[in-house]
Amino acid sequence: MRKFLKTKSLFVAGLLCTTSLAHAEDVEVLHWWTSGGEAAALNVLKDDLSGQGIGWTDMPVAGGGGEQAMTVLRARVTAGNAPTAVQALGFDILDWADQGALADLNEVAAQEGWDDVVPDALKAFAKHDGKWVSAPVNVHSTNWVWANKAVLDANGIAQPTNWDEFVAAVEALKAAGVTPIAHGGQAWQDATVFDAVAMSTLGPDGYKAAFIDLDEETLGGDAMKEAFDRMAFIRDNVDENFSGRDWNLATAMVINGEAGFQMMGDWAKGEFLNAGKVPGEDFLCFRFPGTQDQVTFNADQFMMFDQGGTVSAEQAALASAILSPSFQIAFNKVKGSVPARTDVDGSDLDACGQQGMKDLAAAASSGNLFGSMAHGHAAPASVKNAVYDVVTAHFNGEYGSEDAVTELVDAVSIAK
Amino acid sequence: MAASADADFKTRLQNWIPKLVLSPSLAMMLVFVYGFILFSVYLSFTDSRILPSFGWVGWENYDKLWRLSHWETSLINMGIFASLYIVICTCIGLGLAIFLDQKIRGEGLLRPIYLYPMALSFIVTGTAWKWFLDPGIGLENVMHTWGWTSFEFDWIKNRDYAIYTVVLAAVWQTSGFVMAMFLAGLRGIDNEILRAAQMDGASNWNLYRRIIIPQLRPAFLSAFVILSHLAIKTFDLVIALTGGGPGRATELPATFMYSYTFTRNQMGIGAASATIMLMTIAAIMIPYLYAELREKR
Amino acid sequence: MGFLDIDNATKSYGAVEVLHKVDISVQEGEFLVLVGPSGCGKSTLLNMIAGLEEITSGEIRIKDQVMNGVHPSNRNIAMVFQSYALYPNMTVGQNITFGLEMHGVPKPEREKAMQEVAKLLQIEQLLDRKPGQLSGGQRQRVAMGRALVRNPDVFLFDEPLSNLDAKLRVDMRTEIKKLHQNLGTTIVYVTHDQIEAMTLSSRIAVMNGGYVQQLGAPQEIYDTPANIFVATFMGSPAMNVVPAKVTVLNGRPHAEVAVHDGSMAQLPFSQDNLAAWDGREILLGIRPETITDLDGADRKSSNIAQMANRIVVTEPAGSDTFVSMQLGGRDVIARMRSDAEVAPGQDFNFAVNMEKAVAFDPESEMRILP
């Protein structure tokens, strides 16, 4: 076996030579969008392609926010049987590009002028060594707070704009016997909250230093301890049953008025809309207090796997279809996110969506757009998970803020 | 038998056919099990991250591994889980088998009920278990609506107790199977010995304690092998039930290894943990296999 | 050259030699019984003849063909096993014809052969049954049928009667003997039962510890056992072996043996060979049936000695009464007529047929007389 695997690039090159030619007319897409809405959105893409005479081989593997799909991908690539396109997030794309496994989409990109319409923060993940390797689908922003308007109104709470106001609001809800914060105790949800809290506590520069540059001093600094203290406050204001809860069940608590707030990405909106709620009337969406100007994002992309050196017509068609304005709008309307290209007409989107587009454009132009740590857009998977470990252990009371900071520095250094 | 030089064709054929028949299985075993084990051990000394790569880093991965606090957690969990799981399954299995062996009416109905959990994977039953254990909608809630409001059962949400819910679900799945093995053992015992013991005035309790249970040794051993192998491989159960949480409180070596190899892109550390796992398994199983196989010779 | 030659056959497992240079030549039509206690190597030897175990060194020949390395099925032998080894999933008929089928005998011929054998063994009505439905005796017949149908050069029997109850065993024994007489086949038969060996065989090989202790006709082995092992193994109750001293009285060697009260009985030998042993210790072998009361003594014998001794226990067994006494410090059994008037504790005058007496060298345990 070692002979086959002498060097990394040789290894992958060898794999790609054996890549099957069986799907000459089809594109095979590995993804984890299996819920009704997402599948409907993908169907837009599928129909688009079939209009061009290109078949769609569907390869869904749900579970764990794509973890399961990444395992499958690894097996597929190792077997020399890589799919045409794979749904992927942030650093995973760069990791695969490092392995030399991805296709060079520059030709398509040049034709379609991607460089001009995709924000730089996204390009950081969609391009590798100056080559387009991936087609971004959307941008989610993760530092949202969702609130039940009726509950807030009943308790005389206005939309909080900084941490202290947020604390006051939470205390008021608690006093009124409402669960202040709806939360699901899963590592990635804990980390999503932590993202927002850290951004508000450390400020954009501190966030960048800590989670993007992985600066040990910032990671171990006092501000970080403060962030953990705030996490402890949040922990004290969730209900007893939070552990292991799916995020959409937490959202349901806000929808039903059992809880006041939920910190969650923009995909939570779909739940409100599905429940027949109207943004601004029944529920509020606003940036996490203290992060009004910042946007932490994660973007779903389809990375294109090298199919034997050339980009096939089908693959090119798929990539261009993904970035076509019509698909971007159609998809993001369903998904709750905003388009990955900034030049599309957002008038079809709802109020939250339009707000999101505006925020994104503003943040992008003012340098306030940051990749989300919790969603793998700030640091590679190993670091991300190391942060998860510490955040979730702290959140579940395994150790205090002081220890959490030390653990964080340690865990990140092991994972680097 | 080594074939003599002057053996006839049929005899020579018969000498190598058995080996030939065994060889595909052996070849598969050597490549797909032992080859892969070696490969994995080798990887544990490399800088592999997302895919195997072959930069030699020596003991670095092991060093990192032992610095990770939740590797320790997962080992401790394994100890708690495996010992409780094996002991409880054996006790319940034996107890049920003994009870079921008392000429019970409806045995034909009860036996499949005890056995069926083994037929289901946790992908299937995970949600039901999660619901049942969830204090908000499960047992606790049901007890509350039935009027027992002080009833508390929130282990799955509790860092210190969550591992016991994993044990509970695991016991649910396999204790019936263990019961079947003991039942088979009980049915194989010669009734005359029991009658003789009764003539000697042994009470039922003594009959079981002194005569019957000692005779079930092979069943105990089989149960031990099957249970320990299931304990080591426990993976789906944790993923479906707690996802390793709350926090990392129910992480087991198998889930640890999986997450480092596949979701954290630290294949080297994953391989190191796999190597340690394999060595632990070997340390337990090899003496057992040696004793078992030697005896039979 | 015999019909079946076992020529210096040796068997070892690794470094352990379990059969030592066995040398037996069997004539056509002969009934050879290998007898000995368990672990003596008799079954190993049989398996070697069958080809089920390899020969480590030496040769086995059937009809002058060397059989070493020849597959069992090509040796033209048939075997009847202790457990009968009937294939449980086949009917009796299929069991009988399986071997023929394996040898490619066409179906009509198989049928014919099966019917003949079934008739011979009187199992025609069982042909459609499964072995599980048969009694022990019936299984035994089927097992023999399976062997017979092959019409082999040599029949091998591996303790075929040991799983039957006592009465059936005797019946089957007779049956096998009849079969041998009628068919005139060559048989090698393994048993640990010396009565079977005596009744069935034309020759017996007594084995122990991987050696053939003695090979000979049954009567020869009974009357002149080669050593103490053979002497005590063959015959039931076993031959009495007691320490004695040779004294020459009136020019004739006597065995001087202590009776119950320590006084010496002098038993004269028929032969003079032992004169050289004068004053030395020997082991005296006396078969139980040669110690009787005076009336029951063998009238044809020319050498009946008398011996007074005390009876310890009497055991009436219907046809005979067994009487035990102390002789030479050991328990000795005498076999009397059932109407002999004996009682425990009685001082009795025994008649010993010294014509049949045997003497052994106490050191080598080999027979020195006759």
Place this chain on the structure above:
Amino acid sequence: MSQATQDTAIRTGRVTRTLIYLVLLLFGLFYLLPLYVMLVNSVKPLEEITGGGMMNLPQVFTIEPWLKAWSSAQIGVDPTGLKPYFWNSIKMVVPAVIVSTILGALNGYVLTKWRFKYDTILFGLMLFACFIPFQIVLIPMARMLGIIGLAGTTWGLALVHVVYGIGFTTLYFRNYYAVFPTELIRAAQIDGAGFFQIFWRILLPSSGPIAVVSIIWQFTNIWNDFLFGASFADANSQPMTVALNNLVQSSTGVKEYNVHFAGAILAAMPTLLVYIVAGRYFVRGLMAGSVKG
């Protein structure tokens, strides 16, 4: 003493018996509980489930979730339900079970009746292989499948299951054949039967009980496997468990618990059937071999 007329030697009093029945029934309930939860909730409309009362019987009975799970639920892009994946599973399970059982039987036969030097060590190696955690073989196995050209096929998947099932089937058959009388093999050899004839005509017809054990064991393990199915199958060969996972684990949107439960029961149906139908023979098979020394 009247034991002679009794079947079992153990006698128990009336109170003890009542207690025994009570314990047995309680455990029966314990084992049935998850199935009950799944069944009850699979025939409720979704509103009734979200309204709470996990243990309650349905107020409105509906078969809709079952139909949906089987033929119209969204599995990925296409609303195909579990149906096509069911057949994928069958196509993978049947050959894998048959081949691994036959290989196990042959191995057991060789290891007990055609012993040779070091055979015990070989068996030990096979047995130890049962304990290998499957997670570590994923990557090298994927590469192997790629090399032999079986990547992403049902056959490749079946091969993987055969490889990792042989240890157990060999164990079962070896223990069973160990107590099978060797004299029968010898008799057949003298009768002229060869290696395979002996196996086919003599051993196999008597292997019913242990074959049942082996088949049940392999069938449930392979049918329930998720890891290999997800990793080594492609779009046309994904087994039922992967589809069920896609149905149940969808990350966003409304969770249709009733459909999930119905799907889960559907996915479990074949193994359940196997256990219920063959459970009786299972204990018998265990008795016949695998728990004996």
